[in-house]
Amino acid sequence: MLNPQLDRRGELIHLLTTEGLPKRHVQRLLDDARGYARSAETAPTPSVPVSPTSFSATSFSPTPFSPTSDAIVAPCPVFLSLADDREAYAACATRLSLLPVVLDAQAVDPHAGDPLAQTVAGLQPGVLVLRHAASGAAHCAAAHAAPGLRILNAGDGSHADPLPALALVQAMLNARQDLTNLAVTLVGDVRHCGVARSVIHAMTTLGVAEVRVVAPRTLLPEGLPQLGVRECGSLYEGLLDADVIIVLPLKVEQISGALLPSAREYAHGYGLTPAALAAAKPDALLLPVGALTPGVEVDGDVAASLPPVQAQLADLEQHLRLAALSLLAGDAP
Numbered sequence: 248m249l250n251p252q253l254d255r256r257g258e259l260i261h262l263l264t265t266e267g268l269p270k271r272h273v274q275r276l277l278d279d280a281r282g283y284a285r286s287a288e289t290a291p292t293p294s295v296p297v298s299p300t301s302f303s304a305t306s307f308s309p310t311p312f313s314p315t316s317d318a319i320v321a322p323c324p325v326f327l328s329l330a331d332d333r334e335a336y337a338a339c340a341t342r343l344s345l346l347p348v349v350l351d352a353q354a355v356d357p358h359a360g361d362p363l364a365q366t367v368a369g370l371q372p373g374v375l376v377l378r379h380a381a382s383g384a385a386h387c388a389a390a391h392a393a394p395g396l397r398i399l400n401a402g403d404g405s406h407a408d409p410l411p412a413l414a415l416v417q418a419m420l421n422a423r424q425d426l427t428n429l430a431v432t433l434v435g436d437v438r439h440c441g442v443a444r445s446v447i448h449a450m451t452t453l454g455v456a457e458v459r460v461v462a463p464r465t466l467l468p469e470g471l472p473q474l475g476v477r478e479c480g481s482l483y484e485g486l487l488d489a490d491v492i493i494v495l496p497l498k499v500e501q502i503s504g505a506l507l508p509s510a511r512e513y514a515h516g517y518g519l520t521p522a523a524l525a526a527a528k529p530d531a532l533l534l535p536v537g538a539l540t541p542g543v544e545v546d547g548d549v550a551a552s553l554p555p556v557q558a559q560l561a562d563l564e565q566h567l568r569l570a571a572l573s574l575l576a577g578d579a580p
Contacts, residue, residue: 251389261398262571263385264407265448273452277417279570280563287566332401336376339568345373345576364391367398374399374575382406382441397575405439410571412445414563415534416453418556419491421563422532426450430457432485432527434517435495435536435544436466442536443495444468451475461485462495462517465506482517486526494519494544496537510543520546534560 252261252268259272340346367375367388372395377388382404389398402408419426431450437443437460450458451474460467461479471478479485486492497513507513524531533549535557541550 251386259574261385261389261392261400262409262575263389263398263400265409265412265445265452266407268409268448268452270452273413273416273449276413276567276570276574277420279574280413280417280566283566283569284562332378335565336401336568336572339565339572342569343573343576345572363387367392367396369393370396372396374572376401376572378402380404399571399575402441405441405444407445408441409445409449410567411442411536411560411564412449413567414560415442415446415493415536416449417563417567418534418560419532423490426456427454428456429490430459430488431455431491431493432459432461432479432489433493433495434461434482434485434519436497437462437495438466438468439498440495440536443493446493447474447476459485459489463507463513466497482523483526486523489527489531491532491534492519492524492527493534493536494539496539497544510540514543514546518542518544518546519549521548524549 249255250267252259252263254260257269262268262276265273363379363384364387368391370393372393374397375388375392376399377385378401379385380403383406384403385398385400385407386403392398400407400409416426419429419431423429433443433447435443437447447458457477458475459477459479460471461482461484467478497507497510519533524533533553533556535545535553539545539550539553541547545553
């Protein structure tokens with residue numbers, strides 16, 4: 248079975264997930280992102296050699312695939328739900344000489360059998376950046392994409408979110424250079440976090456020595472051993488001698504539902520405090536995924552230390568957006 252991200256020669260035509268993404272493509276994205284980081288310090292970014300088309304962004308609701316808000320379009324289409332993300336991708340497109348064009352999501356017929364499939368089938372060649380609440384939406388878009396249209400997944404539900412995951416990997420490389428001797432622990436809601444799944448696949452592809460997870464069983468997916476991941480029975484076990492700790496956000500709907508009795512109980516068993524982090528190596532790298540709630544995933548002292556790391560990760564992700572858009576747009580017809 249062919250990888251839907253690759254053509255028959257094994258070249259990248261979509262970026263949907265880090266799962267099954269060959270190591271050489273992961274390394275190329277990371278290398279290109281480092282190049283953009285260096286160029287930002289020294290000189291303007293050169294234009295990507297593609298003919299102008301249109302870059303689009305809009306958002307779709309979970310089920311069925313129906314649009315819910317306005318978005319952006321250019322020599323690459325982009326579908327997103329968060330205004331900040333739309334602006335970030337639009338800035339990258341402009342920097343790469345891709346012309347942003349606004350699309351009206353309401354122009355798509357919400358009563359059509361599959362609005363997402365019909366929309367992507369009618370788009371011009373370019374790159375479509377898609378954020379969707381439904382897992383598998385990016386693969387659906389790739390399956391129905393018009394010829395010459397590349398899909399860049401900016402998050403599809405709890406399934407995958409490759410670029411923030413690669414930003415975490417880039418941060419590890421910047422701090423440690425060699426991943427093959429690291430013990431990396433993910434703490435929190437792995438089950439509902441696309442970034443968590445994506446960073447696990449990226450780390451195992453790049454040869455991270457040990458990947459651990461620690462969370463209540465209700466927040467862990469099935470099949471962790473098959474992914475090469477060790478489930479730890481306690482926070483102490485998970486953090487013991489860890490080189491890197493990735494802390495995941497806990498969504499309110501999971502806190503108040505049947506998956507967890509309360510936020511207080513979660514914080515008691517899995518919240519990161521200076522005392523808990525003392526089990527890790529003294530120079531352990533703490534990497535947050537998204538916004539965390541002081542007093543739940545982390546205590547106030549730990550939360551106060553995170554803004555510089557969050558700013559660094561935001562910069563790394565922006566460089567990866569440039570790398571991914573440049574790669575896909577440059578290879579598009």
